[in-house]
Amino acid sequence: MSKAVRYRRFGGPEVLEVQEIPEPHAAADEVRVRVTAAGLNPMDWQITTQPDMAARFGITLPAGFGSDFAGVVDEVGAHATGFAIGDRVYGAAIGRSVAEFVLVKTPAETLWPTPERVSDEVAGVLPVSGLTASAALAAIGLHAGDTVLIGGAAGGVGVFAVQLAKLAGARVLGTASEGTFEFLRQLGAEPVAYGPGLADRVRALAPQGITAATDLFGRDAAETALQLGVAPDRISVVADGPAPPPGVHTAGALDAGPGALERITDAIRSGDISVPIAATFPVERIRQAVTTQAERHVHGKIVVTL
Structure with missing residues (x-):
């Protein structure tokens, strides 16, 4: 038997259970990953509370939980390719990552070797957030000299978007609550309080105007x-929110270009990108971990360990 977080009805953190399930084994074209760390994303708890969102990802009840993970390959099917027993890996498995074991078919588009000097806790938060941030910035053609407004800059996707935008040579204004301002400054952003009057506050910070924007939380x-006055084609929003204004790009993890995560891990190894881990919880405290993540007051990522 093995542990996995599952739920039998839609709802908040209270529906999540750590269950004992039959230990899965790799089929001929699969590898099995012994998971050590799983990063949480807003989409994870949104899927558990929104049946229509779950349906978009093909998730039906009873269901597993989580998307991102890192660990070690411990079984390789007879016809599986690209990985060997003992390889450190990280990846995405929507609706099933918070479990002792995850099965991944090969050739794998959502499983990558974990680079040296990158911990499992860091690798385990990268796929959804890193790819979403990369796609959101690519959609607006961000380049050196831009002044970009990033909505939700202190969130799990925002911490990557801010740093990727800085690496591209842009000036970054990031919306957040005042309690996160110093945190954002440390990442290289100029913080601005969200809410009514945002346009006036942005004008005060950037009297010459902004040239691009990406909204990672709301609209x-x-x-x-x-x-x-920013042109719609230089604005992006994440794909899992309300309908965007006409002409504005939507972007999600699946829209990221080839090599996006490799570039992010290279930047992590070189010290150009930091990955703030706000808190780590053992899997037995999954409800507390999700509650903390859903409150959106944390500075960085939440990790569940197994």
Whole structure:
């Protein structure tokens, strides 16, 4: 038997259970990963509370939980390719990552070797957030000299978007609550409080105007950018939120270009990107971990260990 977080009805953290399930084994074209760390994302708890969102990902009840993971390959099917027993890996498995074992078919598009000097805790938070941030910035063609407004800059995707934008040579204004301002400054962003009056506060910070925007939480930053004269095709929003204004790009992890995660891990290894881990919880405290993540007041990522 093995442990896995599962739920039998839709709802909040209270529906999540750590269950004993039959230990899965790799089929001929699969590898099995013994999971050591799983990063949480807003989409994980949104899927558990929104049946329509779960349906978009093909998830039906009873269901597993989580998307991102890192660990070690411990079984390789007879016809599986690309990985060997003992390889450190990280990847994405929507609806089943918070479990002792994850099965991945090969050739694998959502499993990558974990680079040396990158811990499992860091690797285990990268796929969804890192790919989403990369896709959101690529959609607006961000380049050196831009002044970009990033909505939700202190969140799990925002910490990557801020740093990737800085590496691209852009000036970054990031919306957040005042309690996260110093945290954002440490990442290289100029913080600005979200909420009513955002356009005026952005004008005060950037009197010459902004040239691009990406909204990683809600639509406040996108609508403000339009109000400030930014062209719709230089604005992006994440794909799992409300419908965007006309002409604005939507972007999600699946839209990221080839090599996006490799570039991020290279930047982590070189010290150009830091990955703040706000808190780590053992799997037995999964409900507390999800509650903490869903409150959106943490500075960085939440990790569940197994």
